[in-house]
Structure formats: C-alpha cells, structure tokens
Amino acid sequence: MLKNIMALILFSLLVSCAQQSSMLYEPPKREGSSRIIRAVQPIYPEQARQALIEGWVQLAYTINTNGRAENILVIKEYPNGVFSKAAIDALKEFTFQPQSVNGVPVSIDRFLIINFKLSQTEKLNICESARMANNKTCREIK
Numbered sequence: 001m002l003k004n005i006m007a008l009i010l011f012s013l014l015v016s017c018a019q020q021s022s023m024l025y026e027p028p029k030r031e032g033s034s035r036i037i038r039a040v041q042p043i044y045p046e047q048a049r050q051a052l053i054e055g056w057v058q059l060a061y062t063i064n065t066n067g068r069a070e071n072i073l074v075i076k077e078y079p080n081g082v083f084s085k086a087a088i089d090a091l092k093e094f095t096f097q098p099q100s101v102n103g104v105p106v107s108i109d110r111f112l113i114i115n116f117k118l119s120q121t122e123k124l125n126i127c128e129s130a131r132m133a134n135n136k137t138c139r140e141i142k
Helices: 002-017 046-050 084-093 120-129 136-141
Strands: 035-038 055-063 069-078 095-097 099-101 104-106 108-116
Touching: 046 120, 055 084, 069 084, 084 108
Parallel strands: none
Antiparallel strands: 035 095, 055 069, 055 108, 099 104
C-alpha cells in the first residue's frame, strides 16, 4: 500500500512537470501489461469551450478482468472542477485488453491524463462568433 502511494506521488510530480500536449497520455507499458483497445474522446464542456478554457485531468482507475475501467478517481486536475466529469465519462467508455498472468486476466491499477485543448481554428471560430475581440486570448491568437 505504501509502495502504491509513493508511486502515485512520484507520478503526480512527474506529470506536473510534463508538458500537456496530446489529448491522452498513458505511462509506458511493461511487458504483459494492459493496453487501450478503444479510446473515447471526451466531450468538451460547452461553458469551458465558449470561455476558451483549456486544462487536463489525471485519473487513477482499475482495469477489471473484463477490460473496463472502474474505481475511477480524479487525482489532480486543472482548472479544478471544469473537466473532471467529462474525463470520467469518457474513461467509462474505454475498452482495454486486460493484463493477464499465466493466461488468466487480472485487474490492474493504472493512471491516465486526459488533456482538453482547443485547436487554433476552434479558438478563432469562438472569438469571431462571440465577438470577443477584447478577450485577451482572442487578441493573442490573431
């Protein structure tokens, strides 16, 4: 248990220093480890989209023997409370190849970071449609 907590803390520190550039980040896989079969892109919360808010959510979860995520917990998120529901909802729809030991599927605890980032085109469209010319982000992307 203490080993898992220490690993979680170390992972959180490493993630905090990492650049958030892709939509999904999963730690490197070890031989015989589980893998994502089907990933589901989260639905970008409309209020965050219209406000040009970007962020990320770090999740801890268990891949069960049926290849589904369960026991999903938000470890860390930025900004707080904006993207966690969308990230959890998306992870619930993922399908995994469960890890197996001696040919028998076993549950395994994993971590995943889901990034929420708007494309430059999306930002421009939002700025133009909402007439947000005075918005700092809108001024920066033009």
